[in-house]
Amino acid sequence: MKYYTYYPGCAMETTGKPIQASIDAVSKVLNIELKELPDWTCCGCPGESINELMSVALATRNLALAEKTGLDMLVPCSCCYRNLVNAHVIFTEDRRIRDQVKEALAVVNIEYKGTARVRNLMDVFINDIGLDVIASKVQNKLSGLKVASYYGCHQSRPYGPDDFEFPEWQDQIAESLGATPVFFPLKAQCCGGAQLFSQRDMVHKLLYKILDDVERHGGQCLATTLCPLCFTNLDANQGRIKSRAGTRFEMPIIAVTQLMGVAFGLKPAELGLKKNISPVTKVLDPYLKVRA
Amino acid sequence: METTIRGAKTFVDEVAAEPGGEKINECIQCGVCSGSCTTVEWWEHPPRKIIAMIRAGKREQVLSSTSAFNCVTCYLCTVRCPRGIKPAQLIHAVEAIAEREGYKPKTPTIKLFRSLRNAMRQGRVWELGMALRFYLTSNILYGLKDVPLALSLMRRGLMPIFPPKKVKGSREVAAIMDKVEAMQKAGGAQ
Numbered sequence: 001m002k003y004y005t006y007y008p009g010c011a012m013e014t015t016g017k018p019i020q021a022s023i024d025a026v027s028k029v030l031n032i033e034l035k036e037l038p039d040w041t042c043c044g045c046p047g048e049s050i051n052e053l054m055s056v057a058l059a060t061r062n063l064a065l066a067e068k069t070g071l072d073m074l075v076p077c078s079c080c081y082r083n084l085v086n087a088h089v090i091f092t093e094d095r096r097i098r099d100q101v102k103e104a105l106a107v108v109n110i111e112y113k114g115t116a117r118v119r120n121l122m123d124v125f126i127n128d129i130g131l132d133v134i135a136s137k138v139q140n141k142l143s144g145l146k147v148a149s150y151y152g153c154h155q156s157r158p159y160g161p162d163d164f165e166f167p168e169w170q171d172q173i174a175e176s177l178g179a180t181p182v183f184f185p186l187k188a189q190c191c192g193g194a195q196l197f198s199q200r201d202m203v204h205k206l207l208y209k210i211l212d213d214v215e216r217h218g219g220q221c222l223a224t225t226l227c228p229l230c231f232t233n234l235d236a237n238q239g240r241i242k243s244r245a246g247t248r249f250e251m252p253i254i255a256v257t258q259l260m261g262v263a264f265g266l267k268p269a270e271l272g273l274k275k276n277i278s279p280v281t282k283v284l285d286p287y288l289k290v291r292a
Numbered sequence: 293m294e295t296t297i298r299g300a301k302t303f304v305d306e307v308a309a310e311p312g313g314e315k316i317n318e319c320i321q322c323g324v325c326s327g328s329c330t331t332v333e334w335w336e337h338p339p340r341k342i343i344a345m346i347r348a349g350k351r352e353q354v355l356s357s358t359s360a361f362n363c364v365t366c367y368l369c370t371v372r373c374p375r376g377i378k379p380a381q382l383i384h385a386v387e388a389i390a391e392r393e394g395y396k397p398k399t400p401t402i403k404l405f406r407s408l409r410n411a412m413r414q415g416r417v418w419e420l421g422m423a424l425r426f427y428l429t430s431n432i433l434y435g436l437k438d439v440p441l442a443l444s445l446m447r448r449g450l451m452p453i454f455p456p457k458k459v460k461g462s463r464e465v466a467a468i469m470d471k472v473e474a475m476q477k478a479g480g481a482q
Contacts, residue, residue: 010417015450041415041461049365049384050391050405052311054472058412061461061468082367090311097311104471108464153366158378164371190330190366197426198404200437202334202362232450236441275448 002128004119005069006034007062007084009077009228010042015236016077016228018272022257023076023121023226025270029137029261030129034074037066045079046194048086056097057104059087064105064112072117074124078227079193082154084118089159121226121257122169123161131176139265140287141178147259148182148219149174150210152230153190164188170256174223177263184217186210191233207234208241211249221252221283223259231255236277252280262287303351310388312381319343325369325379335359339369339379342386355393360386361401400430413469415462418455 012020027034044058063084066073075081091098092114105111125134149170156162162169167188171181189210192203211234214222224231231253238249253276261271262284273280281288307313319340326338336357337345345354354360360383369379391402407426411417420442427435445451 010456011419013416013456014419014452015445017450039459039461041459041465042412042417044412046365046405046408047412049363049387050402051388051409051472051476052381052384053476054409054469057468057472058465061464094311100472100475104468104475107471108467110464153364153368157367158370164367190364190368192364194404194408195364195401197423197438198401198430199334199362199399200434202331206330206364232445236445240441275450277444277448 001031001033002124003033003035003071004074004124005066005071006036007040007043007066007073007075007080008036009075009080011077011228011232014228015232018275019076019226019228019231019255019257021270021272022255022261025266026257026260026264029264029266030125030133032124032129035069035071037062037069037073039065043080043083044087045083048083052090053097053100053104055083056087056090057101059084060091060101060112061105061108061110063088063091063116063118064110066118067113067116072119072124074119074121076121076226077229078120078152078154078225079229081118081120082157082159084116085159088114088116088118120155120160122155122173125173126169131172134173134260135176138177138263140263142174142259142263142287143178145179145283145287146182146218146220147171147174147179148184148214148217148222149187149256150214150222150224150230150234151188152225152227153188155225155227156188170223170225173256174259177260179259179263182214182217182219184213184219186213189213191230193229193233196233196237203233204237204241207237208243210234211238211241211251212244214251215243215249219251221254221280223254223256226255226257234278238278250279252276252283253278254280254284303349303354304347306351306389307346307382307385310385312378313385315375315377316343316346316382318375319347319377320375322374324372324374328368328372330366330368331362331364334362339383342383343379346386354386355390355395356397358398360384360390361397361399363387400426403430409469413462413466414455415459415465416456418452420451420453421455
Protein backbone atom coordinates (compact mmCIF):
# COMPACT_ATOMS: atom_id res chain seq x y z
CA MET A 1 0.00 0.00 0.00
CA LYS A 2 1.24 3.49 -0.88
CA TYR A 3 -0.04 6.46 1.13
CA TYR A 4 -0.60 10.03 -0.03
CA THR A 5 -2.17 13.20 1.24
CA TYR A 6 -4.96 13.94 -1.21
CA TYR A 7 -5.95 17.46 -2.23
CA PRO A 8 -9.05 17.12 -4.46
CA GLY A 9 -9.68 20.80 -5.22
CA CYS A 10 -13.09 22.52 -5.35
CA ALA A 11 -14.23 21.27 -8.77
CA MET A 12 -13.69 17.60 -7.89
CA GLU A 13 -16.76 17.84 -5.63
CA THR A 14 -18.96 19.22 -8.41
CA THR A 15 -18.21 18.90 -12.12
CA GLY A 16 -15.36 16.51 -11.42
CA LYS A 17 -17.49 13.88 -9.63
CA PRO A 18 -17.16 11.26 -12.40
CA ILE A 19 -13.38 11.67 -12.34
CA GLN A 20 -13.27 11.45 -8.55
CA ALA A 21 -15.27 8.21 -8.61
CA SER A 22 -12.84 6.66 -11.07
CA ILE A 23 -9.78 7.88 -9.13
CA ASP A 24 -11.15 6.23 -5.97
CA ALA A 25 -11.96 2.98 -7.79
CA VAL A 26 -8.64 2.76 -9.62
CA SER A 27 -6.63 3.65 -6.50
CA LYS A 28 -8.11 0.64 -4.72
CA VAL A 29 -7.02 -1.68 -7.52
CA LEU A 30 -3.50 -0.19 -7.53
CA ASN A 31 -3.13 -0.25 -3.71
CA ILE A 32 -2.95 3.49 -3.39
CA GLU A 33 -4.44 5.00 -0.24
CA LEU A 34 -5.55 8.61 -0.54
CA LYS A 35 -6.01 10.38 2.78
CA GLU A 36 -7.93 13.56 2.10
CA LEU A 37 -6.17 16.62 3.49
CA PRO A 38 -8.39 17.80 6.36
CA ASP A 39 -9.69 21.34 6.09
CA TRP A 40 -8.23 22.05 2.65
CA THR A 41 -9.45 25.20 0.92
CA CYS A 42 -9.37 26.82 -2.53
CA CYS A 43 -5.85 26.78 -4.01
CA GLY A 44 -6.21 30.33 -5.32
CA CYS A 45 -5.70 29.19 -8.90
CA PRO A 46 -6.77 31.70 -11.50
CA GLY A 47 -6.32 34.53 -9.02
CA GLU A 48 -2.62 34.84 -9.76
CA SER A 49 -3.29 36.79 -12.92
CA ILE A 50 -4.56 39.78 -11.02
CA ASN A 51 -3.08 39.27 -7.59
CA GLU A 52 -0.14 36.92 -7.35
CA LEU A 53 0.50 37.49 -3.65
CA MET A 54 -3.10 36.57 -2.79
CA SER A 55 -2.93 33.43 -4.90
CA VAL A 56 0.38 32.30 -3.39
CA ALA A 57 -0.86 32.97 0.15
CA LEU A 58 -3.99 30.82 -0.36
CA ALA A 59 -1.97 28.00 -1.89
CA THR A 60 0.65 28.14 0.86
CA ARG A 61 -2.00 27.62 3.54
CA ASN A 62 -2.75 24.25 1.94
CA LEU A 63 0.94 23.44 1.51
CA ALA A 64 1.49 24.08 5.22
CA LEU A 65 -1.34 21.68 6.14
CA ALA A 66 0.05 19.02 3.80
CA GLU A 67 3.56 19.48 5.16
CA LYS A 68 2.37 18.42 8.61
CA THR A 69 1.18 15.05 7.30
CA GLY A 70 4.68 14.16 6.09
CA LEU A 71 3.21 12.49 2.99
CA ASP A 72 3.49 13.49 -0.66
CA MET A 73 0.61 15.75 -1.64
CA LEU A 74 -1.32 14.27 -4.54
CA VAL A 75 -3.26 16.76 -6.68
CA PRO A 76 -5.47 15.58 -9.58
CA CYS A 77 -6.66 18.97 -10.92
CA SER A 78 -4.06 20.49 -13.24
CA CYS A 79 -4.85 24.07 -12.18
CA CYS A 80 -4.54 23.27 -8.48
CA TYR A 81 -1.40 21.26 -9.19
CA ARG A 82 0.27 24.07 -11.09
CA ASN A 83 -0.77 26.70 -8.57
CA LEU A 84 0.44 24.70 -5.57
CA VAL A 85 3.79 23.93 -7.22
CA ASN A 86 4.06 27.55 -8.30
CA ALA A 87 3.44 28.74 -4.74
CA HIS A 88 6.08 26.35 -3.42
CA VAL A 89 8.64 27.57 -5.98
CA ILE A 90 7.92 31.24 -5.30
CA PHE A 91 7.99 30.65 -1.56
CA THR A 92 11.37 28.99 -1.69
CA GLU A 93 12.95 31.28 -4.31
CA ASP A 94 11.49 34.76 -3.90
CA ARG A 95 12.39 36.20 -0.53
CA ARG A 96 10.27 39.30 -0.90
CA ILE A 97 7.05 37.39 -1.52
CA ARG A 98 7.98 34.74 1.07
CA ASP A 99 8.20 37.36 3.81
CA GLN A 100 4.84 38.82 2.82
CA VAL A 101 3.17 35.40 2.68
CA LYS A 102 4.60 34.50 6.08
CA GLU A 103 3.18 37.70 7.52
CA ALA A 104 -0.27 36.99 6.06
CA LEU A 105 -0.32 33.37 7.29
CA ALA A 106 0.87 34.41 10.76
CA VAL A 107 -2.55 36.05 11.24
CA VAL A 108 -4.07 32.57 11.47
CA ASN A 109 -1.02 30.96 13.14
CA ILE A 110 0.06 28.97 10.13
CA GLU A 111 3.69 28.46 9.26
CA TYR A 112 5.10 26.83 6.13
CA LYS A 113 8.62 25.45 6.32
CA GLY A 114 8.91 24.77 2.60
CA THR A 115 9.13 20.98 2.56
CA ALA A 116 5.82 19.89 0.97
CA ARG A 117 6.12 17.67 -2.11
CA VAL A 118 3.34 18.31 -4.63
CA ARG A 119 2.74 15.56 -7.19
CA ASN A 120 0.22 14.75 -9.89
CA LEU A 121 -1.35 11.37 -10.48
CA MET A 122 0.41 10.61 -13.76
CA ASP A 123 3.73 11.05 -11.97
CA VAL A 124 2.58 8.60 -9.29
CA PHE A 125 1.17 6.08 -11.79
CA ILE A 126 4.38 6.06 -13.83
CA ASN A 127 7.08 6.48 -11.18
CA ASP A 128 5.61 5.05 -7.95
CA ILE A 129 3.33 2.32 -9.32
CA GLY A 130 4.89 1.49 -12.67
CA LEU A 131 3.52 0.53 -16.05
CA ASP A 132 4.15 -3.18 -15.48
CA VAL A 133 1.94 -3.18 -12.37
CA ILE A 134 -0.78 -1.30 -14.26
CA ALA A 135 -0.56 -3.80 -17.12
CA SER A 136 -0.77 -6.69 -14.65
CA LYS A 137 -4.17 -5.46 -13.37
CA VAL A 138 -5.77 -5.42 -16.83
CA GLN A 139 -8.77 -7.76 -17.16
CA ASN A 140 -10.21 -6.39 -20.39
CA LYS A 141 -7.50 -5.48 -22.86
CA LEU A 142 -8.55 -2.37 -24.74
CA SER A 143 -7.29 -3.93 -27.98
CA GLY A 144 -8.07 -1.93 -31.08
CA LEU A 145 -9.21 1.19 -29.23
CA LYS A 146 -7.50 4.27 -30.67
CA VAL A 147 -7.00 6.62 -27.73
CA ALA A 148 -5.93 10.24 -28.15
CA SER A 149 -4.49 11.37 -24.82
CA TYR A 150 -5.13 14.99 -23.94
CA TYR A 151 -2.99 16.61 -21.26
CA GLY A 152 -4.00 20.25 -21.27
CA CYS A 153 -1.47 22.81 -20.18
CA HIS A 154 -0.93 22.94 -16.45
CA GLN A 155 -0.11 19.32 -15.83
CA SER A 156 3.19 19.67 -17.63
CA ARG A 157 3.71 23.45 -17.72
CA PRO A 158 5.62 25.20 -16.45
CA TYR A 159 6.86 22.83 -13.72
CA GLY A 160 5.45 19.38 -14.48
CA PRO A 161 7.89 16.51 -14.73
CA ASP A 162 6.55 15.24 -18.09
CA ASP A 163 7.60 16.85 -21.42
CA PHE A 164 6.04 20.33 -21.74
CA GLU A 165 5.52 20.27 -25.52
CA PHE A 166 4.56 16.65 -26.13
CA PRO A 167 3.93 14.84 -22.84
CA GLU A 168 3.85 11.05 -23.10
CA TRP A 169 2.91 9.47 -19.78
CA GLN A 170 -0.80 9.10 -20.50
CA ASP A 171 -0.03 7.53 -23.86
CA GLN A 172 2.21 5.04 -22.10
CA ILE A 173 -0.59 4.22 -19.66
CA ALA A 174 -3.09 3.78 -22.54
CA GLU A 175 -0.63 1.46 -24.24
CA SER A 176 -0.19 -0.65 -21.12
CA LEU A 177 -3.98 -1.07 -21.06
CA GLY A 178 -3.77 -2.60 -24.53
CA ALA A 179 -5.08 0.46 -26.40
CA THR A 180 -3.42 2.11 -29.39
CA PRO A 181 -2.15 5.62 -28.56
CA VAL A 182 -2.89 8.22 -31.24
CA PHE A 183 -0.56 11.18 -31.59
CA PHE A 184 -2.12 14.59 -32.24
CA PRO A 185 -0.17 17.84 -32.16
CA LEU A 186 -2.54 19.73 -29.84
CA LYS A 187 -2.31 17.20 -27.00
CA ALA A 188 -0.99 19.82 -24.57
CA GLN A 189 -2.91 22.78 -26.00
CA CYS A 190 -4.96 24.87 -23.56
CA CYS A 191 -8.75 24.25 -23.48
CA GLY A 192 -9.45 27.81 -22.35
CA GLY A 193 -10.20 26.79 -18.77
CA ALA A 194 -12.27 29.16 -16.71
CA GLN A 195 -12.41 31.74 -19.52
CA LEU A 196 -15.46 29.77 -20.73
CA PHE A 197 -17.58 32.10 -18.60
CA SER A 198 -16.13 35.34 -19.83
CA GLN A 199 -15.00 34.59 -23.40
CA ARG A 200 -17.22 31.83 -24.67
CA ASP A 201 -16.45 32.23 -28.39
CA MET A 202 -12.71 32.16 -27.80
CA VAL A 203 -12.94 28.98 -25.74
CA HIS A 204 -15.26 27.32 -28.26
CA LYS A 205 -12.70 27.93 -30.97
CA LEU A 206 -9.91 26.46 -28.84
CA LEU A 207 -12.10 23.41 -28.15
CA TYR A 208 -12.92 23.11 -31.86
CA LYS A 209 -9.21 23.03 -32.73
CA ILE A 210 -8.51 20.26 -30.22
CA LEU A 211 -11.52 18.09 -31.19
CA ASP A 212 -10.84 18.60 -34.90
CA ASP A 213 -7.20 17.64 -34.42
CA VAL A 214 -8.20 14.40 -32.67
CA GLU A 215 -10.66 13.54 -35.49
CA ARG A 216 -8.08 14.22 -38.19
CA HIS A 217 -5.58 11.94 -36.54
CA GLY A 218 -8.06 9.10 -36.17
CA GLY A 219 -8.69 9.14 -32.42
CA GLN A 220 -11.83 7.18 -31.49
CA CYS A 221 -11.99 8.79 -28.08
CA LEU A 222 -10.19 11.47 -26.17
CA ALA A 223 -8.73 10.51 -22.81
CA THR A 224 -8.35 13.63 -20.72
CA THR A 225 -6.02 14.22 -17.90
CA LEU A 226 -7.68 14.40 -14.45
CA CYS A 227 -8.30 18.13 -14.56
CA PRO A 228 -12.04 18.73 -14.06
CA LEU A 229 -11.80 21.97 -16.03
CA CYS A 230 -10.40 20.32 -19.17
CA PHE A 231 -12.78 17.41 -18.74
CA THR A 232 -15.96 19.47 -18.38
CA ASN A 233 -14.94 21.96 -21.04
CA LEU A 234 -14.51 19.20 -23.62
CA ASP A 235 -17.26 16.90 -22.38
CA ALA A 236 -20.10 19.36 -21.88
CA ASN A 237 -19.48 21.86 -24.65
CA GLN A 238 -19.04 19.87 -27.81
CA GLY A 239 -22.77 19.86 -28.52
CA ARG A 240 -22.46 23.61 -29.02
CA ILE A 241 -19.55 23.43 -31.45
CA LYS A 242 -19.94 22.52 -35.10
CA SER A 243 -17.34 20.20 -36.57
CA ARG A 244 -15.67 20.76 -39.95
CA ALA A 245 -18.40 18.68 -41.58
CA GLY A 246 -20.96 21.12 -40.15
CA THR A 247 -22.40 18.55 -37.76
CA ARG A 248 -22.03 18.32 -34.00
CA PHE A 249 -18.92 16.78 -32.57
CA GLU A 250 -19.57 13.40 -31.00
CA MET A 251 -16.19 12.69 -29.51
CA PRO A 252 -16.33 10.48 -26.42
CA ILE A 253 -14.47 12.25 -23.61
CA ILE A 254 -13.13 9.85 -20.97
CA ALA A 255 -10.94 10.66 -18.00
CA VAL A 256 -7.79 8.55 -18.09
CA THR A 257 -8.69 6.88 -14.77
CA GLN A 258 -12.10 5.95 -16.22
CA LEU A 259 -10.28 4.28 -19.08
CA MET A 260 -8.03 2.45 -16.63
CA GLY A 261 -11.09 1.33 -14.68
CA VAL A 262 -12.72 -0.12 -17.78
CA ALA A 263 -9.56 -2.07 -18.54
CA PHE A 264 -9.37 -3.22 -14.90
CA GLY A 265 -12.86 -4.70 -15.27
CA LEU A 266 -14.67 -2.24 -12.97
CA LYS A 267 -18.37 -1.45 -13.46
CA PRO A 268 -19.46 1.76 -15.31
CA ALA A 269 -21.30 3.02 -12.20
CA GLU A 270 -18.12 2.73 -10.08
CA LEU A 271 -16.29 4.82 -12.65
CA GLY A 272 -18.89 7.56 -12.91
CA LEU A 273 -19.24 6.77 -16.63
CA LYS A 274 -23.01 7.42 -16.55
CA LYS A 275 -22.36 11.04 -15.69
CA ASN A 276 -20.28 11.75 -18.79
CA ILE A 277 -22.24 13.93 -21.21
CA SER A 278 -20.44 12.86 -24.39
CA PRO A 279 -21.38 9.44 -25.87
CA VAL A 280 -18.82 7.24 -24.12
CA THR A 281 -20.65 3.92 -24.08
CA LYS A 282 -20.54 3.75 -27.89
CA VAL A 283 -16.81 3.08 -27.94
CA LEU A 284 -16.52 1.45 -24.51
CA ASP A 285 -19.38 -1.09 -24.85
CA PRO A 286 -17.31 -3.86 -26.44
CA TYR A 287 -14.85 -3.68 -23.55
CA LEU A 288 -17.49 -3.34 -20.83
CA LYS A 289 -19.37 -6.37 -22.14
CA VAL A 290 -16.38 -8.67 -21.92
CA ARG A 291 -16.80 -8.89 -18.18
CA ALA A 292 -20.59 -9.01 -18.00
CA MET B 293 3.91 62.62 -24.58
CA GLU B 294 3.29 58.92 -24.11
CA THR B 295 5.94 58.45 -21.50
CA THR B 296 4.38 58.76 -18.08
CA ILE B 297 6.52 59.49 -15.08
CA ARG B 298 4.91 58.74 -11.71
CA GLY B 299 7.25 60.11 -9.12
CA ALA B 300 10.66 59.06 -10.35
CA LYS B 301 9.29 55.87 -11.91
CA THR B 302 8.94 55.17 -15.60
CA PHE B 303 6.34 52.63 -16.71
CA VAL B 304 8.98 49.96 -17.35
CA ASP B 305 10.29 50.36 -13.79
CA GLU B 306 6.76 50.16 -12.50
CA VAL B 307 6.19 46.83 -14.30
CA ALA B 308 9.63 45.56 -13.22
CA ALA B 309 8.66 46.19 -9.59
CA GLU B 310 5.63 43.87 -9.87
CA PRO B 311 6.02 40.16 -9.06
CA GLY B 312 6.66 38.56 -12.47
CA GLY B 313 7.75 41.78 -14.16
CA GLU B 314 11.35 41.70 -12.95
CA LYS B 315 13.05 40.55 -16.14
CA ILE B 316 11.34 42.83 -18.65
CA ASN B 317 14.59 44.55 -19.60
CA GLU B 318 16.19 41.27 -20.65
CA CYS B 319 13.72 40.75 -23.52
CA ILE B 320 15.43 40.51 -26.94
CA GLN B 321 12.17 40.91 -28.89
CA CYS B 322 12.55 37.55 -30.64
CA GLY B 323 8.78 37.02 -30.78
CA VAL B 324 8.70 33.41 -29.59
CA CYS B 325 6.04 34.40 -27.03
CA SER B 326 3.72 35.85 -29.67
CA GLY B 327 4.34 32.92 -31.99
CA SER B 328 3.53 30.45 -29.21
CA CYS B 329 0.51 32.25 -27.79
CA THR B 330 -2.63 30.07 -27.80
CA THR B 331 -5.00 33.02 -28.01
CA VAL B 332 -2.89 35.54 -29.96
CA GLU B 333 -5.58 36.12 -32.58
CA TRP B 334 -7.71 37.80 -29.92
CA TRP B 335 -4.96 40.11 -28.67
CA GLU B 336 -5.06 43.77 -29.65
CA HIS B 337 -1.30 43.85 -29.12
CA PRO B 338 0.50 40.46 -28.96
CA PRO B 339 2.78 39.77 -25.96
CA ARG B 340 6.04 40.73 -27.69
CA LYS B 341 4.52 44.03 -28.73
CA ILE B 342 3.16 44.64 -25.22
CA ILE B 343 6.72 44.30 -23.88
CA ALA B 344 7.99 46.76 -26.51
CA MET B 345 5.16 49.17 -25.68
CA ILE B 346 5.90 48.99 -21.96
CA ARG B 347 9.53 49.81 -22.63
CA ALA B 348 8.46 52.68 -24.88
CA GLY B 349 6.43 54.09 -21.98
CA LYS B 350 2.99 53.66 -23.57
CA ARG B 351 1.32 53.23 -20.20
CA GLU B 352 -2.20 54.33 -21.05
CA GLN B 353 -2.35 52.27 -24.24
CA VAL B 354 -1.09 49.10 -22.55
CA LEU B 355 -3.31 49.29 -19.48
CA SER B 356 -6.47 50.15 -21.40
CA SER B 357 -6.07 47.44 -24.06
CA THR B 358 -7.93 44.13 -23.88
CA SER B 359 -4.73 42.22 -24.60
CA ALA B 360 -3.51 41.03 -21.22
CA PHE B 361 -6.98 39.83 -20.26
CA ASN B 362 -6.98 37.35 -23.15
CA CYS B 363 -4.15 35.39 -21.57
CA VAL B 364 -5.34 31.88 -20.69
CA THR B 365 -2.16 31.26 -18.69
CA CYS B 366 -1.14 28.15 -20.61
CA TYR B 367 2.60 28.94 -20.11
CA LEU B 368 3.64 27.98 -23.63
CA CYS B 369 5.40 31.36 -23.98
CA THR B 370 7.02 30.87 -20.60
CA VAL B 371 8.55 27.45 -21.20
CA ARG B 372 9.80 28.51 -24.63
CA CYS B 373 11.21 31.98 -23.84
CA PRO B 374 14.97 31.82 -24.58
CA ARG B 375 15.68 34.53 -21.99
CA GLY B 376 13.71 33.01 -19.12
CA ILE B 377 11.51 36.09 -18.86
CA LYS B 378 8.27 34.20 -18.12
CA PRO B 379 5.99 36.32 -20.33
CA ALA B 380 2.83 34.85 -18.77
CA GLN B 381 3.83 36.25 -15.39
CA LEU B 382 4.83 39.53 -16.97
CA ILE B 383 1.40 39.80 -18.59
CA HIS B 384 -0.17 39.08 -15.20
CA ALA B 385 1.86 41.95 -13.76
CA VAL B 386 0.21 44.21 -16.36
CA GLU B 387 -3.22 42.79 -15.47
CA ALA B 388 -2.53 43.41 -11.78
CA ILE B 389 -1.70 47.08 -12.37
CA ALA B 390 -4.75 47.56 -14.61
CA GLU B 391 -7.01 45.90 -12.03
CA ARG B 392 -5.63 47.93 -9.13
CA GLU B 393 -6.05 51.18 -11.01
CA GLY B 394 -9.59 50.37 -12.06
CA TYR B 395 -9.07 50.26 -15.84
CA LYS B 396 -12.15 48.95 -17.57
CA PRO B 397 -11.02 46.38 -20.11
CA LYS B 398 -13.35 45.53 -22.99
CA THR B 399 -13.36 41.85 -22.06
CA PRO B 400 -15.44 40.83 -19.03
CA THR B 401 -12.60 38.70 -17.66
CA ILE B 402 -11.81 41.11 -14.89
CA LYS B 403 -15.37 40.82 -13.57
CA LEU B 404 -15.00 37.06 -13.63
CA PHE B 405 -11.90 37.35 -11.46
CA ARG B 406 -13.72 39.59 -9.01
CA SER B 407 -16.57 37.07 -8.72
CA LEU B 408 -13.99 34.37 -8.26
CA ARG B 409 -12.26 36.29 -5.51
CA ASN B 410 -15.58 36.56 -3.70
CA ALA B 411 -16.13 32.84 -4.18
CA MET B 412 -12.68 32.10 -2.74
CA ARG B 413 -13.54 33.93 0.46
CA GLN B 414 -15.99 31.12 1.26
CA GLY B 415 -13.06 28.71 1.49
CA ARG B 416 -14.18 26.53 -1.38
CA VAL B 417 -15.54 27.69 -4.69
CA TRP B 418 -19.25 27.26 -5.45
CA GLU B 419 -19.37 27.44 -9.24
CA LEU B 420 -23.05 28.22 -9.67
CA GLY B 421 -22.90 31.13 -7.24
CA MET B 422 -19.77 32.44 -8.91
CA ALA B 423 -21.33 32.18 -12.40
CA LEU B 424 -24.54 33.90 -11.28
CA ARG B 425 -22.66 36.74 -9.66
CA PHE B 426 -20.51 37.11 -12.74
CA TYR B 427 -23.41 37.16 -15.23
CA LEU B 428 -25.51 39.50 -13.07
CA THR B 429 -22.67 42.01 -12.93
CA SER B 430 -21.60 41.70 -16.57
CA ASN B 431 -24.21 40.52 -19.07
CA ILE B 432 -27.32 38.57 -18.12
CA LEU B 433 -28.36 37.87 -21.73
CA TYR B 434 -24.94 36.43 -22.44
CA GLY B 435 -25.30 34.26 -19.35
CA LEU B 436 -28.70 32.90 -20.44
CA LYS B 437 -26.96 31.01 -23.25
CA ASP B 438 -25.28 28.87 -20.61
CA VAL B 439 -28.58 27.76 -19.03
CA PRO B 440 -28.88 24.53 -21.09
CA LEU B 441 -25.31 23.64 -20.15
CA ALA B 442 -25.99 24.31 -16.47
CA LEU B 443 -29.16 22.20 -16.63
CA SER B 444 -27.42 19.24 -18.24
CA LEU B 445 -24.77 19.40 -15.52
CA MET B 446 -27.44 19.71 -12.79
CA ARG B 447 -29.33 16.70 -14.12
CA ARG B 448 -26.21 14.63 -13.53
CA GLY B 449 -25.62 16.10 -10.09
CA LEU B 450 -22.50 17.88 -11.31
CA MET B 451 -23.63 21.43 -10.54
CA PRO B 452 -24.91 21.77 -6.96
CA ILE B 453 -27.64 24.34 -6.39
CA PHE B 454 -26.48 25.05 -2.86
CA PRO B 455 -23.04 26.23 -1.75
CA PRO B 456 -20.64 23.63 -0.29
CA LYS B 457 -20.71 23.19 3.47
CA LYS B 458 -18.37 25.54 5.25
CA VAL B 459 -15.05 24.17 6.35
CA LYS B 460 -13.14 25.51 9.34
CA GLY B 461 -10.59 26.86 6.87
CA SER B 462 -13.05 29.31 5.34
CA ARG B 463 -12.59 31.65 8.30
CA GLU B 464 -8.82 31.38 7.96
CA VAL B 465 -9.00 32.07 4.22
CA ALA B 466 -11.07 35.22 4.77
CA ALA B 467 -8.58 36.39 7.42
CA ILE B 468 -5.61 35.73 5.10
CA MET B 469 -7.28 37.58 2.22
CA ASP B 470 -8.09 40.55 4.44
CA LYS B 471 -4.49 40.67 5.65
CA VAL B 472 -3.05 40.51 2.11
CA GLU B 473 -5.38 43.28 0.97
CA ALA B 474 -4.44 45.42 3.96
CA MET B 475 -0.74 44.90 3.26
CA GLN B 476 -1.20 45.83 -0.38
CA LYS B 477 -3.21 48.93 0.46
CA ALA B 478 -0.55 50.01 2.93
CA GLY B 479 1.98 49.76 0.11
CA GLY B 480 4.06 47.27 2.02
CA ALA B 481 3.49 44.65 -0.65
CA GLN B 482 4.07 44.81 -4.42
